[in-house]
Amino acid sequence: MAGGERTSTRIELARDGFGDLGEADRLLGELVEELALARHEMLVGADAAADPDAALGALARIARRDSAAVADAMRRVGPTIWLLVGASSGFADFFLRHPEELAHVPGPGGSLPTAEEMVAELREAVDADDDGFARHGDEGAWVSLRVRYRRLLARIAAYDLGATDPVEVLPDVAAALADAAGAALEASLCVARTRVAGGGVGAGLFPRAQVAGTQLAIIGMGKTGARELNYVSDVDVIFVGGASDDLTEEIGESRVIDIATRLAVQTMRGISGMEIEPPLWEVDANLRPEGKQGALVRSLDSHLSYYDRWAKSWEFQALLKARPLAGDRALGEAYVAAVQPKVWTSAARENFVDSVQRMRERVTDFIPAGEVAYQLKLGPGGIRDIEFTVQLLQLVHGLTDDRIRQRGTLDAVEALVAEGYIGRSDAATFARDYRMLRVLEHRMQLRDLRRTHLMPQNPDGLRVLARASRLAPDGAAVWTLWEGIKREVREIHVRLFYRPLLSAVAALPAEEQQLSTTQAHDRLAAIGFRDPAGALRHIGALTGGLSRKATIQRHLMPVMIRWFADGVDPDYGLLAFRRVSERLGDTPWFLRMLRDSSGAAERLTRVLSGSRYIGELMEWIPESVAWLDSEELIRPRSGHALQEEARAIQTRHETAREAMNAVRALRRRELLRLAFGAVLGTLTIDELADGLTTVSEVTIQATLRAVRREVVPPEDAALDFSVIAMGRFGGGELGFGSDADVLYVYDPNGIDPQRAHTLSLQLVAGLRTYSEDHRVPFDLDADLRPEGRNGPLVRSLESYAEYYRRWSLSWEAQALLRARGVAGSVKLIGRFMALADDVRYPARVALQDLREIKRIKARVENERLAQGADRSRHLKLGPGGLSDVEWLVQIWQHEHAHRVPGLRTTSTLGALEAARAAGLVTDAPAERLATSWRLASRLRSANTLLSGQTSDVLPTDRSKLDGIGRLLEYPPRSATLVEEEWLRTARRARRDFEKLFYG
Known part of the structure; x- marks a missing residue:
């Protein structure tokens, strides 16, 4: 050349x-x-x-x-x-x-052989007669069988490799491979009959009539049973033996099983034994009862007896794919029909879901460390993750839904998405990735016609795999594809396989898996619904119809009903859930999240059945359901983040009214977020108080900016105006339902004093008007101002100074102990706080001033409690309540803060700790006082969350007390415990208060 x-x-x-x-x-x-x-x-x-x-x-x-x-x-x-x-x-x-x-070898454009064609070809290869016996039982028949099988395998591979889209034809190819395995076992059984009946060298001899009369059903398991087999894979089988009643009576059951066992052994040998032509694959019968230690062949009755008494959960999972594969068809069908009900009730076994989850984890744990990154089948993100996820979903939900009882993985995925158990996106990803993983697996096994599930570990192997699969242009790309599939599969697997809903559904009593109209009323009443008829109406509205939304609701409802029933107020919880569902309409993420998330559905039932405050807010903010899918989303947002959002709102809206509508929505949203944290127990009382205080501060600051923009013209811009927080607001100790106590102060700063006063009144009026919220009231209470309700609503700094210098009363100095600037001019706030310090932290306190504070405290207890009210149950003014602790701490602050800097704080508990450190109170009473103050604060907020209404009184209604207890993480039915703990704690605190305050 x-x-x-x-x-x-x-x-x-x-x-x-x-x-x-x-x-x-x-x-x-x-x-x-x-x-x-x-x-x-x-x-x-x-x-x-x-x-x-x-x-x-x-x-x-x-x-x-x-x-x-x-x-x-x-x-x-x-x-x-x-x-x-x-x-x-x-x-x-x-x-x-x-x-x-x-x-x-077929030419291009050939077709796959049918199951019937393959059975006929392989029977022909062993020269089988109509009675199921081969003409010859020697090793030559097995060689002929194996050669002819590989001829069929080449035909399947030619179709597969020549397909335009190997991913698309994967299911047909896998089904053909499973049918080929069944045909091979059928042909090998023909040879086995001949050998066992004396036609083979070295085989045991049984009369031909007894062999012919013995039934052997070969049940395909795993991928073979599901018709999704690989090119080279263990073929999992179970052998079932039997015979007619006449033959069994004639020779005895033990001899029938003996013959069937010989047939099984010879059938396996024909496929897997060492001959001139290499074995086809391993026939694996280890899924049989008792595994390797158990009898190779059992009668149908023996199998059923084992499954009823001894079988483990994984054995029922394996039986999900059982299918008559070869041998006696009638016996095989009878076996499958008998075990199927046991398969679909296995999820009701104790800890079933947990056992399946642990089994999947053990499979991963046994992979050698060096192989994990290459394991296409068993590793994280591999084929097994998809199969285990699909099978667990099938087993849990298949008890009541026969439409998802499919053997094949892809068929099961289609059924699960059609019936609403998994989302369309997840299903599409699972199906696509499963097909691609199987194509890669097939190409790797074709390479040497041997069983392997490891991705190539060298560039040349990856290059060949890329060309064989046509899934990627080169070796690097096929590895990148594999890594991407792993991430996708693992993410979906973890989310669905460990879905709490699965354990909850599996744990439901069988009679509660479906809500039948005839029995539901009594069942709902029995589990705690006070209005079963109303609950049935809500359930019907949620689950009626043929829409996908209704389908998913039908899956969710049995479990959610049980969770609602475990809550404080099941009837209200279900009603609120219906309202939220209707507000969200056909929003696709809502039900998908409840079905798929790690606990959102259970958290939703808990907050709705435990808090009317939350239920009413969620009706206005239904999208907040999404927060329940993330611990982070129900944490309080920082003051800085809220300030940034509030400022952004004001730049988008021209008028104060428009801006305040958006700020009001922000406040409601953040209050709801805090309520979620309080009910779900993710926030401490200190975090809650800090969060509520921050939301109030941001709201006032945003409102003041919006109002000032409308009220104060540019020529009067020099006017300084500030809002001073007082009371629990000033102390950063707000609870749900607390008012925001405030003072208003201004400084003309060079403009006409009368003009400054008029503008300040307009600012106050605007603040009060625009901060109003009919849904979640926000009262700016100025009653702690000088002269109380009789005094001017707003004063200049000079007026405050003059008043405190000449007229201030002891209670007004006491009120200033929790004064703290929160909005407006920073300079003015600094000047006001300097003035307040002179009043609240005097160098010397007159004895008559202390006596006046004590006198006022006694008068408040007597006059401000409603007539006939039970004083012991009042969380604020009652004995040992908030007022006792706060007045005691404040009298110490007023008297000693001038010389004890630690007492100069607006925080009640911070000042109490400073008093203890300064020796004003010993450890034991300080601890009792702090405990009572904290418990009263928690009970007060819980009462508001439960009822949606503000109240300072511990209710006497036992169900409400129990509800409050549940919010405070007491066990169910703890009404008496809650009541006794408060009365005991308050009584001890009161004794300490009286001794320290009046003594």
Whole structure:
């Protein structure tokens, strides 16, 4: 060959994918000469080969043995030959052993063999008669069987490798492989019958009539049963033996099982035993009762007895895919029909879901560390993650829904999404990734026709896999594809496989899995609904119809009803859930999140049945359901973040009214977020108080900015105006339902004093008007101002100074102890606080001033409690309540803060701790006082959350007390415990108060 021609040939070889161009050129020359074919004829289809170099080498070896067979095949079906030997050295070796089999390789555009065709072909290979016996029982029959099976396998592989879209044809290919396995077992059983009946060398002898009368059903399990088998995989089976009543009576059941066992052993040997032709695959019967230690063959009754008494959860999971595969069809059908009810009730077994989850984790744990990253089947994000997820969903929900009782993984995914158990997006991803993983697995197994699930660990192996699968352009890309699939699969697996709803559904009593109209009324009443008829109406409204939304609600409802029933007020919880569901309409994420998230549905039932405050707010902010899917989203947002949002709101709205509508929505939203945290127990009382205080501060600051923009004209911009927080607001100790006590102060700062006063009154009026919220009241209470309700609503700083210098009463100095600037001019706040410090932290307190504070405290207790009210139950003014602790601490602050800097704080508990550190109170009473103050604060907020209404009185209604207790994380039915704990705690605090305050 001339140099130019050789160069041209090598360029063509490189273009076709050959790597070793010199060796390829040499072998091609050899084949051209040996087969009398032109080079271009030889290379037709070579560019589609996964490994052209290996294919060419294989063709050369086969041609050296039988050049005529290779020449004929290359002329007739050359492209298919390149596909087969290029993707599989296993097929190359097969054709090397049997070159004559090249004549049976199909051309392009061929079809898959049917199950019936394969059974007929393999029975023909062993020369089986109509009675199911082979003409000969020697090893030659098995060799013939194995050769003919590989001929069929080559036909399946040719169809698979030649498909335009291997991912699309994967289910058909896997089904054909499973059917081929069944046909092989059927043919091997024919040989086994002949051998067991005396037609084989070395086999035990039984009369032919007894062998013919013995039934052996071969049940396909795992991928074989599901018709989703690999090219080379263990074929999992269970053997069931039997015979007619007459034969059983004649020879005894033990002899029948003995014959059936011999048949099973010989059938397995025909497939897996070592012969001249290599084994096909391993026949694995270890899924049988008792595994390797159990009898290879049992009667149907023996199987059922075992499953009723001894079977573990994983055995029922395995039986999900059971299918008659070969042998006696009637016995196989009877076996499957008998075990199916046991499969679909297995999820009701104790800890079923947990056991399946642990089993999946154990599979992963047993993978050698060096293989984890390459494990296509067993590793994280691999095939097993998809299969276990799908099977667990099927087993849990299949008890009541026979539409999802599918053997195949892809069929099951379709059924699960159709019936609303998984989302369309997750299902589509699972199905696509499962098909691609299986295509990769098939190509890896075709390479050597051996069982493997490990991705190639070298660039050459990845390159061949990419070309064989056609899923990626090169080796690096196929690895990137694999990594992406792993991440997708693992994320969905973790979310669905560990979905709390699964454990909850599995734990439901069987009678509660479905809500039948005839029994539901009594059942709802029995589990705690006070208005079962109303609950039924709500359930009907939520689950009625044929929409996907109604379908998912039907799946959710049995579990959510049980969770509602475990809550404080099931009836209200269900009603609120209906309202939220209706407000969200057909929003796709809502029900999907409840179904798929790690606990959102249970948290939703808890907050709705535990708090009318939350239920009423959620009706206005239904999208808040999404927060329940994340611990982070129910944490309080920082003051800085809220300030930024409030400022952004004001830049988007021109008028104060428009801006305040948005700020009001912000406040409601953040109050709801805090309420979630309080009810779900993710916030401490200190975090809650801080969060409520921050929300109030941001609201006032935003309102003041909006009002000032409308009220104060540019020429009066020098006016300074500030809001001073007082009381619990000033102390940063707000609870749900607390008013915001405030003072208003201004400084003319150079403008006309009367004009400044008028503008300040307008600012106050605007603040009060725009801060009003009919849904969640926000009262700016200025009653702690000088002269109380009789005094001016707003004063200048100079007026405050004059008043405190000349007229201030002891209670007014006491009120200033919790004064803290929260909005407006920072400079003015600083000047006011300096003034307040002189009043509230005097160098010396007159004895008559202390006596006046004590006198006022006694009068407040007597006059401000409603007539006839039970003083012991008043959380604020009653004995040991908030007022006792706060007045005691404040008298210490007023008297000693001038010399004890630690007492100069607006925080009640902070000042109490400073008093203890200063020796004003010993440890024990300080602890009792703090405990009472904290408990009163928690009870007060819980009461508001429960009822949606503000009250300072501990209710006497037992159900309300129990509800308050549940919010405070007491066990159910703790009304008496809550009541007794408060009365006991308050009584101890009162004794300490009287001793320290009046003593």
